[in-house]
Amino acid sequence: MKTAIIGASGYSGEELVRLLSRHPQVELALVSSRSLVGKPLVSVMPKFRGLVSPELVFCDSDPAALAARDDIDVFFLALPHGVAAEFAVPLAKAGRKVIDLSADFRLGSASLYEEYYGQPHPAPELLEQAAYVIPEIAAPGWEKAPLIANPGCYPTSIITPLTPLLRTGIVSTKGIVVNSMSGVSGAGKKAVEAYLYCERNESAKAYGLPKHRHLSEIEEQLGVAAGGPVIIQFNPHLAPMSRGIATTITVPAAKPDLGALYAAWEEAFAGRPFIGILPSGTCPDTAHVTGTNRVDMSAVYDARTGNFVITSAEDNVVKGASGQAVQTMNLWLGFKETDGLL
Amino acid sequence: MKTAIIGASGYSGEELVRLLSRHPQVELALVSSRSLVGKPLVSVMPKFRGLVSPELVFCDSDPAALAARDDIDVFFLALPHGVAAEFAVPLAKAGRKVIDLSADFRLGSASLYEEYYGQPHPAPELLEQAAYVIPEIAAPGWEKAPLIANPGCYPTSIITPLTPLLRTGIVSTKGIVVNSMSGVSGAGKKAVEAYLYCERNESAKAYGLPKHRHLSEIEEQLGVAAGGPVIIQFNPHLAPMSRGIATTITVPAAKPDLGALYAAWEEAFAGRPFIGILPSGTCPDTAHVTGTNRVDMSAVYDARTGNFVITSAEDNVVKGASGQAVQTMNLWLGFKETDGLL
């Protein structure tokens, strides 16, 4: 089967190239980029010499031409925010399978999109039909959607551990405080002074307080899990590393029973190959999941405060973006869930 | 005036060497270490060649001999936890000024010490008389104490911004959630596999959940500020950098008035040379305070949650340890507060 990446020039685009090139069941047949038209991919991404044929050349990102490619089985959109609809609409219309890595189709409603992104949604109909897919979490039936909205990096690290606990009423829906630390690749590949090596090395800081854009999808998904509105405090931070997200969630216990919390996880994630449930007292470490599609999680209960403290770790570019997209593709096309991801 | 460092071989010991060697008003006259007796300091700490005389040699850490040194005006204890009392007691008895960088004398009561450190306090009388000093915060009169207990690194980053807000009732005393990220120097200089370069590079993780030892002094000090018990959630993390602590405090607003919060800071810290109050929306960055004795702080108010999110940054070895100790010495000996610290 054949895959295509539209807009492959950032860090998640590069990771998609790597995963799809190594995938035993698919071929990376097309990469497009308006700014890199005509260049061989390996000349732009030298780390893929030997893995990607020198004959794979960037073609132009032309929505109509791409939508006409009925030889491509899955299109991955790795475009900057706000641009995906231009491609998603004609592709979906032509009946192509689309997995979008941007935030453009993640939300449930156009009005929520407008509140957070400051402009009307360019394709409200498709937005309505899009499915937000964390495979371990998503409600069955998502495979019928015309477009998959791949979740954000921070959201995956938060929604995955919390959803089973909200569904089973183990944690409160109020007073949730989430802190996350992310590697700098999460900021993208833009040549901006703030992301120069010397600015980010030996530097840690919060940012985006108090209303980071990811709040929209996080609260929406947590609300679905809880069966009612959930408002959280979300505090993201940059850490001096390339990859990784470490998330720490403090949440009042509704049922102060750590055993029940772990049982909820065990049940929700039984047999899921990319979930690591660590014993209480062993904290996840981004170094143990970097380069993999795993999210590790652990929890403790603090009798002094009545809170659970839930920790998770993932690779922001793999499980937080491209790995999850390939995992979803595997299920969508009927492959083994782990194909190309071990 | 002359200073001495007892047990100078760790990272805060090294930083004390640096600060005292460069101090315009004092001389580093003595360094002691049981394991390094007879070695010139510059042979053990090559970075201080040119700053420290090759004739400064480690002498033995002999409590009685050190207490007899009436030529030394201030003794700094930079010993592992549990060891300080062996020196502090005879030094205090001999009327010497002592600043202890360990946790051994930070708490208000021997029972609290025993709860957290698992053994009876070795010198409860001296514990009672010791003063816990963050200069910007400490109640006047601390100079009369026979021993100064220098606060911990995480506690300084938490107590400093919160104290004025608890005193003025701007923040709630309940539901405080603190997350901190620390550079690896905070773990000390022990040759332990977990702190090897390859284990910590590109790695971020929580640890010490849910009851880190620093909780004892943090909650004690916050309780003093609040005039009643304060219980917090404290979630420390390791980040892949050598220096720095970034702390993010989520706390329900008692008075949801960001202006009042800033006014409380401005008033509490007016004229204090080592406090940086950053505008709301500008988050502190450890890179901007590393190598200095400053702690920067900022706050936002989130109307959706009713919380303030308060951020602070410091160098864990400077303001979080040795710089604060020298700052306290400056005030104790009547120097300018900033002497040797700019």
Next chain:
Amino acid sequence: MKTAIIGASGYSGEELVRLLSRHPQVELALVSSRSLVGKPLVSVMPKFRGLVSPELVFCDSDPAALAARDDIDVFFLALPHGVAAEFAVPLAKAGRKVIDLSADFRLGSASLYEEYYGQPHPAPELLEQAAYVIPEIAAPGWEKAPLIANPGCYPTSIITPLTPLLRTGIVSTKGIVVNSMSGVSGAGKKAVEAYLYCERNESAKAYGLPKHRHLSEIEEQLGVAAGGPVIIQFNPHLAPMSRGIATTITVPAAKPDLGALYAAWEEAFAGRPFIGILPSGTCPDTAHVTGTNRVDMSAVYDARTGNFVITSAEDNVVKGASGQAVQTMNLWLGFKETDGLL
């Protein structure tokens, strides 16, 4: 087919675990370690959760018991130097295929071994029969050897680019100056103060001057290529990164013809999947080969000095150790050279 790793607890041992666990043609059936007997591998190496079965448990490193395992097709020795012979001799005697990652069998003669390693060789007969294998370089017929001595990390980065140029007389055999920069994983996983994160972060330095142990195998192999003795200057350095070796070789040109140099490379490495020949002017970057089994190389000619400056980059743990070992195994067992290495 089944593989075993004897002494899997260091960084190259870990990388062998990763590569063999993901290999499509073999199974990692046994891991042994005297210090970790009885422990599940995933409890010691948490990053392999999900990749390695929790049932794979370290067994004891007992030479006789291991040599009796006729169900194992290849044994990899990942032991500290000086220990390999204890296992290699009984394994070879029992006719097992052995690939040794240590330096113990790399040299051609017991006397050279004694000169560099300070003790007599423990198994001079097996030493004689062992084959030193860089697959792109090794003389045909190595497959008949009873034991493969896997080359060192620095040596691979030096011997690979230089060998074709010595064989064809393009570079001089005199006046070769090699400088290499290595990531800290090259120093191993020993809990030693010098390799603590805070000691190695933001630190670069030469070490091991002027006669690093790797000189023995480097000069031996270069001498074979040149058809006569070759003496070089070899200056290794530590750089603040986990992985990677960047090597820069300055060598007087025998034939000052850059085109001939590149032609020699193109011919020697035609069709080799793990060699990257970069255009003159494009310097190899360790970041582009880290995690892969590739070695990239490039050269310039400096008419002012009459030297070629040859640069190469590899991942010290992959092509510099475990990846090359698996590559050799692939050829030895008749698999595709790239199996499990893309």
Next chain:
Amino acid sequence: MKTAIIGASGYSGEELVRLLSRHPQVELALVSSRSLVGKPLVSVMPKFRGLVSPELVFCDSDPAALAARDDIDVFFLALPHGVAAEFAVPLAKAGRKVIDLSADFRLGSASLYEEYYGQPHPAPELLEQAAYVIPEIAAPGWEKAPLIANPGCYPTSIITPLTPLLRTGIVSTKGIVVNSMSGVSGAGKKAVEAYLYCERNESAKAYGLPKHRHLSEIEEQLGVAAGGPVIIQFNPHLAPMSRGIATTITVPAAKPDLGALYAAWEEAFAGRPFIGILPSGTCPDTAHVTGTNRVDMSAVYDARTGNFVITSAEDNVVKGASGQAVQTMNLWLGFKETDGLL
């Protein structure tokens, strides 16, 4: 006394701000920058809050207006290459003391400048009169020059250890091979993709082969020391750290006498406060000199090759740029050489 920095916005400009603000004998009275006119320095360089007055505001870089400032005792030029002459000429004409951190006035002749920088020299007369000053090396009388050309970072690490050895004929003038590793701050503060954190982290590579611009001043100065032309191989590398240069020089011994080499150093650098001569076998480490104005050096003799291998380490922004400029200012204005630099 008053100092001014023209063009203070890069990393060496920032370091000048730090050093001059802390200097006991001078005041930083003026900072100019065409792009930052009107902005308070602490708003652009937040790390200097508390050190620099919020009232120090960037003024415009207007050569005539600056030259008219007869209240300023020393002007530091921290401008991009090619721009300095625009300021240096009017300043020198007005009799102001000027220290230029760029390469514009470092060379001895306009023709050499044109060969390396690709354009005619804009002020050949002033070029002729400028003095190239490494204080430990420069010939007496440099204080009379109207303009000091502050040496480059790599050159300082090379010229300083080699000059005494060339003057005394201990090393050969032929076959010198220099390899250097530099932190990324050496690349400057330009928002360029190649210097993004994720591009430089975990990355080491050579660049600028074979004819880096610094060769011009290096060979010129070494030629002066040797009393005849010296041609070297100079191989610079980027290492994943912010600060530091580690240089390793391989040079055939003219007098194969390590004791004589060390004696030459001891004599040349007797009493110099910023030179660290380390025993043979102890290699300099950038971590031990970062943040200081020191250059450490060491040497070994290799009887097998007849080469000395000489190693040095410095902080590329301090001794390699701004620290050396301040050291020169100290001597020029009659202060203690170490003022503000310890």
